[in-house]
Amino acid sequence: xKTLLKVLLAVFLVASSGAPALGSIVINEVELNSPGDEDxxxxxxxxxxxxxGSASLDISGWKIVSSENATAVIPDGTVIPxxxxxxxxxxxxxxxxxxxxxxxxxxxxxxxxxxxALSDTEDNxxxxxxxxxxxxxxxxxxxxxxxxxxxF
Numbered sequence: 240x241k242t243l244l245k246v247l248l249a250v251f252l253v254a255s256s257g258a259p260a261l262g263s264i265v266i267n268e269v270e271l272n273s274p275g276d277e278d279x280x281x282x283x284x285x286x287x288x289x290x291x292g293s294a295s296l297d298i299s300g301w302k303i304v305s306s307e308n309a310t311a312v313i314p315d316g317t318v319i320p321x322x323x324x325x326x327x328x329x330x331x332x333x334x335x336x337x338x339x340x341x342x343x344x345x346x347x348x349x350x351x352x353x354x355x356a357l358s359d360t361e362d363n364x365x366x367x368x369x370x371x372x373x374x375x376x377x378x379x380x381x382x383x384x385x386x387x388x389x390x391f
Contacts, residue, residue: 263292264319265352265375266303266343270366270387271359272336285328286311286341290319291373298325301351306340309333336360355379 267289286303290296301313311327319325337358343351352375357367366387374381 264288264290264296264298264343265369265373266341266354267324267372268366268368268388269339269341269354269357271334271339271357272362273387274362274364283328283330284334285326288319288325288327288343289369289373290321290323290325293321295320295323300346302344303327304342304344305334306338306356307335355382357382359384 265288266286268287270283270285273283273285288298295318297316297318298313299315299317303311303313311329311333313325313327317325337360338356339354339358340356341354343353345351354367359365359367364387365384367382368385368388369375369381370383370385
C-alpha cells in the first residue's frame, strides 16, 4: 500500500510540475481615464496583467472582456515571465469610466480573473491597482485607487 501511495504521489508531482496554474495570472492594474486631452487622440486606457507564478506563461490568445462586451485579444507570442508584467493599451473610448468589470479569459473560455466594478471619473494619475501586486483574495479590499505604476 505504501508503495502504491509513493507511486501515485510521484505521478502527481510530475504531472503538476508542468505549466503554471492559470490562477497565477491576474488583472493587476487598470487605468480607465488617463490624464490628457479628452478628444481621445492622446489619451488611452491600459490594463496590466501580473504573473505571480514561478514560471513564464504564454498568454497568446487570452482575452480581456469588459462588462460592456468590449474585447481585447492578447497577441500571439505574448509571454509573461515569472513575477513579471504585461501591459495592454487601448484607446480611451474602449472602456467607459464608470462601473466597469473586466474579465480575463483563457483561450478555452476559462475565466482566469475578474475585477470588481471599477470607476474613474477623474482625469488624473490615479489607477485601480492590486495592493500589493498580485493580491487575490477575491475581495474588493485587494484593490486601491493609487498613483499609477504602469508596469512596475
